[in-house]
Amino acid sequence: xxxxxxxxxxxxxxxxxxxxxxxxxxxxxxxxxxxxxxxxxxxxxxxxxxxxxxxxxxxxxxxxxxxxxxxxxxxxxxxxxxxxxxxxxxxxxxxxxxxxxxxxxxxxxxxxxxxxxxxxxxxxxxxxxxxxxxxxxxxxxxxxxxxxxxxxxxxxxxxxxxxxxxxxxxxxxxxxxxxxxxxxxxxxxxxxxxxxxxxxxxxxxxxxxxxxxxxxxxxxxxxxxxxxxxxxxxxxxxxxxxxxxxxxxxxxxxxxxxxxxxxxxxxxxxxxxxxxxxxxxxxxxxxxxxxxxxxxxxxxxxxxxxxxxxxxxxxxxxxxxxxxxxxxxxxxxxxxxxxxxxxxxxxxxxxxxxxxxxxxxxxxx
Amino acid sequence: xxxxxxxxxxxxxxxxxxxxxxxxxxxxxxxxxxxxxxxxxxxxxxxxxxxxxxxxxxxxxxxxxxxxxxxxxxxxxxxxxxxxxxxxxxxxxxxxxxxxxxxxxxxxxxxxxxxxxxxxxxxxxxxxxxxxxxxxxxxxxxxxxxxxxxxxxxxxxxxxxxxxxxxxxxxxxxxxxxxxxxxxxxxxxxxxxxxxxxxxxxxxxxxxxxxxxxxxxxxxxxxxxxxxxxxxxxxxxxxxxxxxxxxxxxxxxxxxxxxxxxxxxxxxxxxxxxxxxxxxxxxxxxxxxxxxxxxxxxxxxxxxxxxxxxxxxxxxxxxxxxxxxxxxxxxxxxxxxxxxxxxxxxxxxxxxxxxxxxxxxxxxxxxxxxxxxxxxxxxxxxxxxxxxxxxxxxxxxxxxxxxxxxxxxxxxxxxxxxxxxxxxxxxxxxxxxxxxxxxxxxxxxxxxxxxxxxxxxxxxxxxxxxxxxxxxxxxxxxxxxxxxxxxxxxxxxxxxxxxxxxxxxxxxxxxxxxxxxxxxxxxxxxxxxxxxxxxxxxxxxxxxxxxxxxxxxxxxxxxxxxxxxxxxxxxxxxxxxxxxxxxxxxxxxxxxxxxxxxxxxxxxxxxxxxxxxxxxxxxxxxxxxxxxxxx
Numbered sequence: 001x002x003x004x005x006x007x008x009x010x011x012x013x014x015x016x017x018x019x020x021x022x023x024x025x026x027x028x029x030x031x032x033x034x035x036x037x038x039x040x041x042x043x044x045x046x047x048x049x050x051x052x053x054x055x056x057x058x059x060x061x062x063x064x065x066x067x068x069x070x071x072x073x074x075x076x077x078x079x080x081x082x083x084x085x086x087x088x089x090x091x092x093x094x095x096x097x098x099x100x101x102x103x104x105x106x107x108x109x110x111x112x113x114x115x116x117x118x119x120x121x122x123x124x125x126x127x128x129x130x131x132x133x134x135x136x137x138x139x140x141x142x143x144x145x146x147x148x149x150x151x152x153x154x155x156x157x158x159x160x161x162x163x164x165x166x167x168x169x170x171x172x173x174x175x176x177x178x179x180x181x182x183x184x185x186x187x188x189x190x191x192x193x194x195x196x197x198x199x200x201x202x203x204x205x206x207x208x209x210x211x212x213x214x215x216x217x218x219x220x221x222x223x224x225x226x227x228x229x230x231x232x233x234x235x236x237x238x239x240x241x242x243x244x245x246x247x248x249x250x251x252x253x254x255x256x257x258x259x260x261x262x263x264x265x266x267x268x269x270x271x272x273x274x275x276x277x278x279x280x281x282x283x284x285x286x287x288x289x290x291x292x293x294x295x296x297x298x299x300x301x302x303x304x305x306x307x308x309x310x311x312x313x314x315x316x317x318x319x320x321x322x323x324x325x326x327x328x329x330x331x332x333x334x335x336x337x338x339x340x341x342x343x344x345x346x347x348x349x350x351x352x353x354x355x356x357x358x359x360x361x362x363x364x365x
Numbered sequence: 366x367x368x369x370x371x372x373x374x375x376x377x378x379x380x381x382x383x384x385x386x387x388x389x390x391x392x393x394x395x396x397x398x399x400x401x402x403x404x405x406x407x408x409x410x411x412x413x414x415x416x417x418x419x420x421x422x423x424x425x426x427x428x429x430x431x432x433x434x435x436x437x438x439x440x441x442x443x444x445x446x447x448x449x450x451x452x453x454x455x456x457x458x459x460x461x462x463x464x465x466x467x468x469x470x471x472x473x474x475x476x477x478x479x480x481x482x483x484x485x486x487x488x489x490x491x492x493x494x495x496x497x498x499x500x501x502x503x504x505x506x507x508x509x510x511x512x513x514x515x516x517x518x519x520x521x522x523x524x525x526x527x528x529x530x531x532x533x534x535x536x537x538x539x540x541x542x543x544x545x546x547x548x549x550x551x552x553x554x555x556x557x558x559x560x561x562x563x564x565x566x567x568x569x570x571x572x573x574x575x576x577x578x579x580x581x582x583x584x585x586x587x588x589x590x591x592x593x594x595x596x597x598x599x600x601x602x603x604x605x606x607x608x609x610x611x612x613x614x615x616x617x618x619x620x621x622x623x624x625x626x627x628x629x630x631x632x633x634x635x636x637x638x639x640x641x642x643x644x645x646x647x648x649x650x651x652x653x654x655x656x657x658x659x660x661x662x663x664x665x666x667x668x669x670x671x672x673x674x675x676x677x678x679x680x681x682x683x684x685x686x687x688x689x690x691x692x693x694x695x696x697x698x699x700x701x702x703x704x705x706x707x708x709x710x711x712x713x714x715x716x717x718x719x720x721x722x723x724x725x726x727x728x729x730x731x732x733x734x735x736x737x738x739x740x741x742x743x744x745x746x747x748x749x750x751x752x753x754x755x756x757x758x759x760x761x762x763x764x765x766x767x768x769x770x771x772x773x774x775x776x777x778x779x780x781x782x783x784x785x786x787x788x789x790x791x792x793x794x795x796x797x798x799x800x801x802x803x804x805x806x807x808x809x810x811x812x813x814x815x816x817x818x819x820x821x822x823x824x825x826x827x828x829x830x831x832x833x834x835x836x837x838x839x840x841x842x843x844x845x846x847x848x849x850x851x852x853x854x855x856x857x858x859x860x861x862x863x864x865x866x867x868x869x870x871x872x873x874x875x876x877x878x879x880x881x882x883x884x885x886x887x888x889x890x891x892x893x894x895x896x897x898x899x900x901x902x903x904x905x906x907x908x909x910x911x912x913x914x915x916x917x918x919x920x921x922x923x924x925x926x927x928x929x930x931x932x933x934x935x936x937x938x939x940x941x942x943x944x945x946x947x948x949x950x951x952x953x954x955x956x957x958x959x960x961x962x963x964x965x966x967x968x969x970x971x972x973x974x975x976x977x978x979x980x981x982x983x984x985x986x987x988x989x990x991x992x993x994x995x996x
Contacts, residue, residue, distance in 0.1 A: 114413070136420035138459060141467050148470075155514060155564060162561055172562050228528035229558045232520055247523060 009079045011300035014308045017072060018295050020046045021308075022315045024341055031322050031341075032332050047319055061323065063122040065316050066095050070126060072312065076305050083191040084302055087200070090188050091309065092126040097181045100129060100153070101174050104160050107140040108170070129153075140164060156180070171223075175215070175233045182211060186237045192302065199294060199303025203310070205239030206290055209266065210283040212241050213258075217276040220253050227251045240266050255279070281340055288314055366680050366705060366976075367649050367671040368394075374665035375407055375641040378634060379442045379627045381667070382643070384658050386626035386979040390651035392681055393633035393979055396644045403635040403642050408627060411445050415628035418452035418621050421459045422984055425614065428462060429607035431984060432615050442623040451617045458610055465599045465606075472599070476592035478566060481512055483585050485543050485568050488536050507550040510543075511560075511567040518542045521563045528556045543568070618984040625982035646976065647671070648683050676818065680705035681976040690715055692752035700961055701971020706816040708809050710969055715755075717802060717964070718956055723759030724798075725910035726952045727784075730771035731945050732760025756953075767911070771941050772918025784911045785919075791908035799904025800840060802964065803897065807833045810968035821870065827893035828967055831866025834859050836897045867893055900963045907959075910952055917944050 022030075022045055030041040042048045047068065070092055077088045099120045106116035113135050120131065129150070137143035141164070148157035160173050189197060189204040212234050219230035231250035236243040240263050252258045259270050259279070269286055273279050291307035298304075318339050325335035369391070373381055385391040396402045443451065507530075513521050515537060525532045530548035537543070548556070571581045607614065627634075635642050647655055656669045674680040682703050686694055693715040703709045723732070736757030743750040764770065768779025784791050807828050814823035825831045841856035871886045921940030925933045965971065 113417075136417075136424070138421070138456065138463060142463050145466060145470055155516075158564055159562070169558075172558075176562070225558070226528070228524040228556060229562065231527055232524040232559045232562055236520075243523065247527065250527060 007079075007300035007302075010076060010302075010305055011298075013076055014295065014304045015298070017076075017312070018308055020044060021295075021311050022318065027318050027322070027339070027341055028336070030319070031325075031335055031339075042319070045315060045319060047316070061320065065320055066121050066123055069309075069312060069316060070124060073309065076308075080302075083188065083193065084196060087185075087188040087192055087302075088305065088309075089126065090184055091306070093123065093128060094181065095121045095123045096127060096129055097177050099123075099131060100156070101177055103131070103134055103143070104147075104156075104173055105170065107137065107143045108160065108163060110140075152180075172233075178211070178215075179233065179235050182208060182235055183237075186235075196302055199299070199301050200306055202239060203291065203294065203303050203306050205237070206287050207238075207310075208235060209238035209241045210280075210287055211235065212238055212246060213262075213266070213283060214276075214280050216246070216249055216258065217255065217279065220250065220258070221255055221276060224253070240264075284340075366646050366674060366683070367652050368674060368678070369645055369647045369652065369655075370396075370402075370670045371643040371659065372668040372670070373641055373643070373659075373663060375636045375639050377663045377665045377667070378407070378630075378636070378641040378643065379444065381659055381663055382626035382630055382634075382979065383442045383623060383981070384662055385643075385645075385655065386629075386981045388651070388655050388658055389978050389980065390647055390655060391979050392646045392976055393630050393643070394645045395632040396635060396642065402644070403637040403640065405636045406632075406634070407636040407641065408630055408634055411448065411624070412628045412631070414445065414448045414452050415621070415624050418448060418455055418617070418624075419984075421452065421455040422614075422618060422621055425455065425459055425462065425607065426618075426984065428603050429611070429614070431618050432611060440623075442627055443620045447620065448624050451620045454613060455617055458606065458614070461606055462603050465603050469596050469599045472592045472595045476589050479585050479589045479592070481538075481541065481543070481566065482568050483582065483589075484538055485510065485512075485536060486570070486581070486585075488543070489570075505550050507546075507548045509546045509567060510570060511546070511565050512541045512543050513563045513565055515540050515542045517563045518544075521559070524559050524563075525556065528559065530556060622981050622984055626979050629979055629982075645979075646681055648976070674705065679974065682707070682709070682973045683976040684709060684711070686711055688748075689751045691748045693718070695748075696957070698975070700965050701969065702973040702975045704813075704817075704970045704973035707813050707970055707973065708816075708968070710809070710965065713805065713809070714960055714964070718960055719755045719759045721798075721907055721956045721959065722756045722952060723761075723763035724795075724907050725956065726756075726760050726914060726949060727763030727767045727911055728769045728771065728914060729761045729764035729777065730769075730773075731941070731949070732757045732762075732764050734945060735760060735949070763911075767915075769915065769918070771937075772915070772921060772944065774915070774918075783915070784908070785915045788908070788912055791911055792905055795904050795906075795908035796901060798907060799901045799963075802904065802959075803836070803900050803967070804833065806964045806967040807836070813968055813970070821873070825866040825870035827867050827871075827889070827896075829866075829870075831863045831870065832893060832897070833863075835863025835867060835894070838863055839894070839897065840901075864890065900967075903959065903963055906955055910948075910955065914944070914948060917948060 022041065026041055026044070029037050033041075039048065047065075073088060073092045077085050080088065102119035103116060106119070116135065130146070134143050134146055137146060140160075144157045144161055144164075147160075148154045156173060156176055159176050163170055163173060186204055186208060189200050192200060215234055216230060219225045219233055220227070225233075227250040231246060234246050234250070236246055241249070245263055249258055249261055252261055255274065255276060259267070259273065262270060270279050270282060273282060288311060291310045294303045294307035295311070318341075321339045322335060325332075325338065371381065518534065522532050525546060525548075528548065530546050532547075533545045534542050535545060546556075571584075630643060633644050635644075652669075652671055659667045659669065682705050684694060684698070684702070690711055693711050696718075697703075697709075697711050697714055726732075734757070736754045739746060739750050739753035739757060746753060765777070766779060766781040768774055768777045768783050770776045774783050774785075782790065810826075810828040811823045811830060811833070814820075814826065814829060819826075823829045838856040838860035842852050842860065845852050845856065868886055868890050871889050872882065875882045875885050877885060918940075921936065921944070925936035925940065928936055
């Protein structure tokens with residue numbers, strides 16, 4: 001069966017759902033326009049019943065937005081089976097990593113249960129962690145014992161225990177959790193049958209490249225960790241930053257040196273950027289542009305679904321930012337800055353993504 | 366169902382909640398959004414304390430069992446201070462247990478480390494390595510022996526390479542890589558954090574290991590045994606702690622149980638100053654009893670107001686049935702809980718399911734086996750035992766009507782007919798059954814629509830009276846055509862009237878542009894007619910399976926005839942088992958399909974919510990589970 005007939009439902013669904021994605025001018029209008037425009041755009045994005053007034057607070061809004069995304073994910077995975085379904089179900093669990101980080105951080109610092117709960121996001125049936133049982137732990141040691149009983153998180157628990165014993169920094173647990181999660185994403189994408197995974201692996205590879213570069217800059221430039229330690233926290237497996245490249249990059253310790261040593265097309269994409277923030281911003285936009293191209297190309301496949309989910313997450317975050325900002329009565333320029341709206345349509349990222357998409361299409365053909 | 370608001374003194378709210386729970390007919394519901402009532406939540410802290418105490422009790426009960434009876438003197442729900450005392454008391458006990466659990470964990474970790482050390486040393490011994498050299502502290506060489514999780518090994522090796530260290534893996538066991546690390550001492554920084562992040566465990570090489578390996582080995586084994594002994598001692602200490610506190614623990618459990626109704630009130634309880642409001646649903650028949658109980662037992666005054674449900678209000682449905690119907694209730698709620706006011710189809714479902722199963726699987730022998738097996742496995746099957754016994758008995762009754770015992774048609778004279786002797790009669794009966802089933806389902810639809818106040822749909826909808834008249838007229842027309850070879854005027858008129866009604870209703874409900882509206886009405890009318898026709902024909906499977914049962918048995922006998930005496934009876938027994946398991950399961954699935962698809966989908970919304978009254982929540986009565994430290 002061809003991808004066209006196999007994914008006819010998915011393709012139609014994604015096309016319908018993609019109509020509700022927002023662009024930078026629309027977000028600007030939502031932020032700066034009249035209340036009617038604001039409502040109309042929320043309706044366009046399928047988020048019209050949201051407002052901070054109706055919700056109890058920030059974590060409630062987070063949970064509602066996450067649930068909305070998971071409902072869409074449910075619709076999309078309905079026709080999928082086997083590894084493809086497993087990949088998207090695992091993607092649906094990404095908020096669980098944040099939950100576990102909040103839980104470990106909260107318990108290690110002796111926070112009260114209510115205070116930790118404020119940072120947790122309800123992901124409904126996608127949840128695998130026994131969050132309630134972990135929350136009910138009286139102290140960090142008990143929570144880590146419970147966590148250690150879950151095979152997937154046993155090593156994380158041991159890592160966290162080293163922090164308690166004063167032998168490690170808190171960020172090492174966050175790093176281990178992120179690395180474990182994204183390694184899981186990569187592994188599951190690779191498990192998808194060959195005929196269906198080409199485009200998906202490209203998007204996942206872009207994601208890993210971005211994450212690795214961001215982590216590398218953070219560990220080497222911001223935290224000034226030695227090369228061996230910085231490399232240990234990375235996750236080889238991206239499209240352009242494989243094992244060899246990361247080993248080489250981990251030995252450099254300035255933004256310029258790292259940017260100059262990057263392989264193409266990342267080198268051209270990031271040329272002239274001076275700060276980690278600028279680099280992170282452009283990589284993010286580049287990934288969005290690549291996802292946008294995957295949707296517009298209209299080639300049926302799992303990559304369109306994943307691309308939609310990435311862009312939907314971007315929109316949901318932006319809408320959340322606007323709602324928070326407005327609730328806190330922040331200035332509109334400040335909210336726009338916080339959302340990085342000025343780089344949403346970054347032409348460099350757009351051109352690079354376009355060029356790369358053409359190259360990949362040729363390679364695919 | 367009545368929406369009830371109880372106004373009372375805030376100090377009486379706790380006792381009121383306990384009375385409501387004991388009464389068993391009050392479901393807490395948040396106050397009307399339009400009329401939120403009082404602003405404060407007086408039980409917020411109580412709920413937090415309750416949740417903490419209950420969680421602690423549950424953790425402790427993983428190690429012990431509560432005595433059978435709680436102290437009888439405890440009858441009142443604890444106040445906030447008393448509950449906090451219970452929580453503190455449980456916290457203190459749990460703290461002691463938790464400390465020992467942590468020590469057990471450390472013991473086990475230590476034992477694991479010793480085992481790895483033993484494994485490494487045995488490996489070194491077989492390699493004839495000079496261990497003295499590995500142990501020696503050198504001026505320029507940093508040499509270490511240890512383990513890392515195998516999953517981390519590749520990245521660890523590359524990281525160590527960046528730090529100028531070489532690494533050699535000499536053993537792999539249970540997901541752990543045993544390695545030797547070597548690098549230049551003092552010139553490279555930064556391997557300690559990597560070792561920590563990678564989960565590095567250094568392995569000590571005891572002195573004199575080469576000279577006295579057995580002695581060192583015995584010492585390590587003794588240490589390992591000591592770990593086991595320490596673990597056992599700590600677990601015994603935990604048991605002793607629980608036993609020593611058995612009395613207070615039972616009292617605490619009782620207090621927590623009595624506190625549970627007040628903690629469950631949630632948003633259903635609001636207060637301001639000394640006044641409190643509790644809101645919820647009560648079955649109309651239970652309102653007076655609850656009011657009398659509250660008025661007689663509460664110290665302060667109490668005012669109970671009630672009103673009927675509003676048209677669009679979500680109202681819980683009470684599902685009360687005899688316990689023998691419990692398995693059927695499960696199967697019905699598996700499809701959905703009846704909406705408030707909707708017919709609860711449990712009894713209809715139970716009767717029709719049992720009857721259809723018997724019709725399709727009529728055999729006295731097979732039915733008796735199903736009933737007997739269900740009876741023998743009643744503990745395991747509970748609560749599905751009555752369901753299977755009923756199916757078995759029904760199968761036996763129809764077996765008597767068909768004259769079939771384990772497929773043998775000649776042993777017993779049929780009380781009615783052997784299915785294969787007149788298949789057309791069987792098909793006719795199945796069709797009549799199907800028509801009757803669909804008519805009952807359609808009449809229930811009419812009732813449900815009337816109950817929803819959708820009068821027009823009840824009258825003119827495809828499953829309403831117009832649809833029923835259309836269906837009956839089609840049956841009448843078909844009967845006239847096949848029996849007399851002609852159509853009479855009356856059914857034609859009835860069909861036209863039904864058709865006009867159904868189409869008129871669809872036209873009225875449709876708000877699309879003209880062309881689309883015409884198309885939609887025609888297609889949906891056609892769908893209504895087809896649904897009636899195909900639904901009726903679908904019931905022919907009831908006859909088909911009764912015929913199939915006989916045919917399968919005949920096939921088994923034909924094969925058995927080809928065997929010698931022993932083979933003959935082995936084939937008969939195996940064939941009957943095959944029929945019993947495979948055909949029995951298929952018949953069960955087919956009956957369920959007819960019930961859900963031809964029945965429930967016609968008349969049953971099933972999108973209601975069950976009435977869940979406030980109850981006193983029992984403390985974990987099961988005793989020790991697999992404790993956290995045992996897994």
